[in-house]
Amino acid sequence: MPPSPRGDERASRTPLLEIVVPARNEERRLPGGLLQLCAKLAQMPFPTAVIVVDNNSTDTTADIIRNWPQGEVPVRLVQCATPGKGAAVRAGLLVTKAPLVGFCDADMATDLDAITVAVGLLLGGERVVIGSRAHAFSEVENRHSRVRELGAVGFRALARRLVRGVSDTQCGFKFFDGRLAREVAARLRTPGFAFDVELLARCAAAGAPAMEIPIQWRDMPGSRFSPARHSAGIVLELGRILLRLHAESRGVIRPAWEHAPDPVGSP
Structure with missing residues (x-):
């Protein structure tokens, strides 16, 4: 079905909000997740x-986006050659232009109604709003193994040394003032799973501590994290x-972003 005239007009306007979705070999989960996100x-x-x-x-992830039907919510593809979720999120944030930006995982494990809450808080003056599975009012469906749970406890203990006052640095649902996000993304040098910690620590150092909000979260199959393979890293x-x-x-050292090249994205 071709897009409606209203959809064409809306899609041609400068977005107030852009959301980044990092994806590696997500041909199975991405189509359903994108449908949910675009509908919201x-x-x-x-x-x-x-x-x-x-x-x-190495699968058809990129082709899915190249062939995605454009409607009221434009979807564009950016390529990131540097491996790691942190590198992918950084590349996405750096090509945003909207006043408000965020990122979420391709599995849409966080209920997307939280977007409305996050945007409302940003428009009200907050600069960093993140979902927290540890929030007292969050509803979490968790099927993680005992080993992974113990690893998470240890990770949080280490992360608190860098990001004080945040109970869940790793939830893949984070929203920002756009200018702040782009400035901080340019400084990120952590390509892997721990990038969220550096991101939030740099935001706090810039005078923008994170506000945690309750979410509904489901543990989705297909997670790339393995305690055995990734804990040491x-x-x-x-x-x-x-x-x-x-x-x-x-x-003692110059900030890394003063001499490091930015990733190259493709439209």
Whole structure:
């Protein structure tokens, strides 16, 4: 079905909100997730857009976006050659232009009604709004193994050294003042799973601590995180984040973004 005249007019306007979706080999989950996301965004009373970042997929993820029917909510593809979710989110945030931006996972594990809450808070003056599975009023359907749960406890203990006052740094549902997000994304140097910690720590250092909101969250099958394969790497990433931020605060090293190239995106 071709887009309606209203959809054409809305899609041609500059979006107030852009949402980044990082994707690596998501040909199975991405179509359903995008349908949900676009349906939610089409209900918003202002123009919106979606940016899907293909992170070196070897399946048809990129083709799905290239062939996605354009309607009220434009969906564009950006390529990120650097492996890692952090690198993909960074690449997506850097090509945004909207006053408000955010990112969410391709599985849409967080109920998308939380977008309305997050946007309302941003329009009311908050600069960083994140979903928290640890919030007292969150509803969480969790099927994680005991090993993964114990690993999460250890991760949170380390993350609190970098991001004080945040109970859940890793929920893949975060929204920002657009200018702040682009400035902080340019400074990110953590490509892997721990990138959220660096992102939130840099926001807090810029005077924009995160506000956590309750969410409805379902543990979706197909997670790429494995405690056995990734735990050691995450601990190393957290250590590097701590050392770099400490060195930057003391002026021992120049901020990495002063001499590092930005990722190249494709329309």
